[in-house]
Amino acid sequence: MKRLLPILEKSLVALIFLLFCAPLVHWGGKAVSSWATPKICKWRGEPVPRSARHHKKRKKALAQASDWKKDITKEFNENFLFRTELIRGTNEAFFRLWNVSPAPIAEVAIGKDDFLYEKGYLREYFLDRPKAESLVPLVEKIKRFQDLCDRCGIKFALLITPGKPSIHPEHIPDEWMERYDSRPRAYALFLPLLQRYGVRYVDGPAITQQAKPQTPTSIFSKGGTHWTYHGALFTTNALIDCLREQGEDLARIETTPPKVSNEPTGTDTDLLVFINLLKPWNYPVTQFDIKPADTEKPRLGRMTFIGGSFSWQIAQEIEASKQFSEVDVFFYYKIYKAINSSIVGTRGSMRMPTGTVDFENEIYANECLVLELNETIIATQKHLSAFLDDAFAHLPQRDAKVETLAR
Amino acid sequence: MLFSTPVFVFLFLPVFFALYWFLPGVAGGWERAVRSGILLLGSLFFYSWGEPVFVWVFLASACFDWLLGWQIAGQGRWRRWALALGVAGNIGLLVYAKYTRFAFENLNVLLGSLHLAPLTLPSIALPLGVSFIVFEKITYLVDLYRGVSKPAHSLLHYVNYVFLFPKLLAGPIVKYHDISEQLVNPSHRYEDVRDGLIRFIVGLGKKMLIADLLSTTVDKVFNLGAAQLNPSTAWLGIICFTLQIYFDFAGYSDMAIGLARILGFRLQENFRDPYLATSITDFWRRWHISLSTWIKEYLYFPLGGSRVSVARSYANLCICFFLSGLWHGASWNFVIWGCYHGVGLVADRMFWLEWQKRLPRLLNVAITFLLAALGWVFFRCGTFGHACDFFAALFGLGAHALNDVFLTNDTRFVLIVAAVLVVAPLVKLPKLPLPEMGRIPALAGAAVLYVLCVAWMGISTFHPFLYFRF
Incomplete structure (x- = not known):
């Protein structure tokens, strides 16, 4: 025993040193192998020649890199041995042991039956209580824009989309339920203002709430922060009704019979992906296909949404019905633009260069314009105000005089 | 780095x-x-x-x-x-x-x-x-x-x-x-490398698995405005911060001492169970020992120390702690924090060290812990106004508002672990027949702790050491 203990002790010390060195060895191995492997030129498929000149150039470029410390730090922060497994394992342990998500950026609350909620949405639903006066300027701008659209012959609607907590309060953790501020939420203050000013709006939260018993699975999936496509469909049809009332020749969306699938994908798993567990869960979601509208009928012009992530499902459903020649989304107005679900612009830098919006052609030449606002950001939104301010600064040529007189 | x-x-x-x-x-x-x-x-x-x-x-x-x-x-x-x-x-x-x-x-x-x-x-x-x-x-x-x-x-x-x-x-x-x-x-002894390694990993664990985890709650509480604070949130925040700052700084010191030991240097201990101190005087013998001894040897003694009149020695203490506060940061809040402790030391000398002899030790520890925790309010709040609002909330004079700060299960667990580690030195462990028998579990524990720290490294975003600012 006395002989064995020092050997065991030294083995443990060696093991600890190995643990310290393993990431560096692994990183070095990776670096050597990537250096030794010939790079393939994307445009020709030929190996890049590894001449002495090439090495010199490479060395010089490395030496010139101004942020080499940042690069090394990033490399080691993001590429150490078993990092992915360790992160997922830790997330899983926190989830199983304490019912929380440890990642500080995740901001995910785990509700009853493992329903996931974004904390920002919960905060708005339970705690944030603005004053009605603070919402008036936005409503006035929307009304002014609506009038502008009417004069230009553009069909217009304000679309209010729901948040997960108001549609599925039954799964919210009890600790949050105890902290409900009884004063009215922004949504409750906003609707009377819209009515008072005569703004045409689609009340997504109310429509979705009514539709809740009609869906085979929940409107918002267990692991998603957005509504499901099936959940969004009811509001999409309400939006179509609103545009039809304005004289637009649109048909309501028809679908194949909904089926329940146990393999959620895409936005139905966005929060689940975010909390990054070892083993993703399966849960039921409703899936269906959209039937294209009458193919004989010529397609309408262009429809554009200016809104956030909840616009996506609606825009895609309308696009799938093939009634418009083009359906565009200005994601949070200027983060990027999507044309028929394909993102254009500079998504990498997440910002379209200022001034790239051609209001005359991209906005005022639309058949239909929809401003989308989620109920949880009514009081804090910036994208709609920015869009409306820019729109008033770039009035359509055909209406500039009228608008000036109207003001 | x-x-x-x-x-x-x-x-x-x-x-x-x-x-x-x-x-x-x-x-x-x-x-x-x-x-x-x-x-x-x-x-x-x-x-x-x-x-x-x-x-x-x-x-x-x-x-x-x-x-x-x-x-x-x-x-x-x-x-x-x-x-x-x-x-x-x-x-x-x-x-x-x-x-x-x-x-x-x-x-x-x-x-x-x-x-x-x-x-x-x-x-x-x-x-x-x-x-x-x-x-x-x-x-x-x-x-x-x-x-x-x-x-x-x-x-x-x-x-x-x-x-x-x-x-x-x-x-x-x-x-x-x-x-x-x-x-x-x-x-260049193997024993130094071994012990230094264990010490470094223990420090890493204190910093990453306790201080960083508590920091999430602390940041949330101290970012709340006066209108969102209520007594329970404020007490949660200050207790978490009291433990966070200790495990953050003591963890850093452990890592520094451990690394130096691996290199073959022995550095002075910086902490000796400060939250078991029985008075503010005792607290400063146990907290940031290298700074308090520096102030004593290079400032307090040259000013005359205790070899001058009673009033002058009290003034010397206040000067030392005023400057100690200023040393911690260029802000009046740090100065107030320093003066708060200076006044505490003067009170100790005037009457408290005599009075406290009649009280049980645990009560003295609890009182000192509470005084130190209240002092941390000045240390953590950005401005004097914020500190005043925080004190108002602690004592129920604030808004009693709702907020989104919860004592989550993971924080609760870490608080319990931290509290156990704080009071652990009170328990005396029996001596093992062979010293190696104690080192094997310590090394195995260090290996496991290291893996946990690496896992947390992946998860956590950047958490700079609190004492970095100074």
Whole structure:
């Protein structure tokens, strides 16, 4: 025993040193192998020649890199041995042991039956209580824009989309339920203002709430922060009704019979992906296909949404019905633009260069314009105000005089 | 480069230690010089990673100190002036880097009250660890003047003393005479490496698995406005912060002591169970020991210490803690925090140390813990107004509002673990028949702890050490 203990002790010390060195060895191995492997030129498929000149150039470029410390730090922060497994394992342990998500950026609350909620949405639903006066300027701008659209012959609607907590309060953790501020939420203050000013709006939260018993699975999936496509469909049809009332020749969306699938994908798993567990869960979601509208009928012009992530499902459903020649989304107005679900612009830098919006052609030449606002950001939104301010600064040529007189 | 970042743990540490241990072996008779050279280069690289400009300033100033040191240690009539020049130069560096902006801000307030145009605020970046480096450099000069130590024979050893990377950024503040022999001849024993390794990992665990986890709740609570605070949230915040700052700083000190030990240096302990202190006086014997002993030896004693009148000794205590507060940061909140502790020490001397003898020890510990925790409010709040709002919330005088801060299960667990670790020294463990029997579980535990820390490294975003600001 006395002989064995020092050997065991030294083995443990060696093991600890190995643990310290393993990431560096692994990183070095990776670096050597990537250096030794010939790079393939994307445009020709030929190996890049590894001449002495090439090495010199490479060395010089490395030496010139101004942020080499940042690069090394990033490399080691993001590429150490078993990092992915360790992160997922830790997330899983926190989830199983304490019912929380440890990642500080995740901001995910785990509700009853493992329903996931974004904390920002919960905060708005339970705690944030603005004053009605603070919402008036936005409503006035929307009304002014609506009038502008009417004069230009553009069909217009304000679309209010729901948040997960108001549609599925039954799964919210009890600790949050105890902290409900009884004063009215922004949504409750906003609707009377819209009515008072005569703004045409689609009340997504109310429509979705009514539709809740009609869906085979929940409107918002267990692991998603957005509504499901099936959940969004009811509001999409309400939006179509609103545009039809304005004289637009649109048909309501028809679908194949909904089926329940146990393999959620895409936005139905966005929060689940975010909390990054070892083993993703399966849960039921409703899936269906959209039937294209009458193919004989010529397609309408262009429809554009200016809104956030909840616009996506609606825009895609309308696009799938093939009634418009083009359906565009200005994601949070200027983060990027999507044309028929394909993102254009500079998504990498997440910002379209200022001034790239051609209001005359991209906005005022639309058949239909929809401003989308989620109920949880009514009081804090910036994208709609920015869009409306820019729109008033770039009035359509055909209406500039009228608008000036109207003001 | 922080001790708890992957780039330090996975890149700097293995590469540096490989060079430090193995390269001198092939240097023949130059082994010691090569090892000192590697230590210096490693330390300079470590510091220049965060301070690529100031490293040259400190390097030049260290060379200047070393030259002055010979004058101070000599018998010449200029030694007093040389000391004054050295101390003033170092204090000047500290004041310039740390307090210029603060002075301008206060001057602008004064000018504003006199309806005069404000001055443009200078933008001076605070160099990392400046307060620690300057204090250590002063220590060297004063010790030479007092004859406590001899001047460093080699510039290399002196610069190594200033830049020794384990203690460079946040202490412990090392006195030259404590380490001068080790700089010339550091130990190279397997036992030091083993114990240093365990100590480093324990510190890493304290910092990453306790302090960083608590920081989420602390940040949330202290970011709440006065209108969102209520008593239970405020108490949760201050208890979490009390434990966070201890495990953060003690964890850093453990890592520094452990790393130095691996290199063959023994640094002074910086913490000795501070939350088991029975009075504020006792607290300062246990909290940031290297700073409190520095203040005692280089400030309190020169002011006269306790060998002057009672009133004067109280004033000396207040001056010391006023300056200690200011040393922690260029903000009035730190000054108030320092004065709060100064007043606590004066109260101890006036009556409390006598009175408390009638109370049970645990009650004294609880009272001191509460006093220390309340003091941390000034330390953590950004402004005096924020601290006042926080105190109002603690004592139920605030808004009693709703907010989104919860005591989550993971925080609850960490709080329990932290509390157990704080009181653990009260329990005396039985001695093992073979010392190796205790080391095996310690090493195995360290290996597991290290894996947990690495896992948390992946999860966590950047959490700088709290004591970095000083």
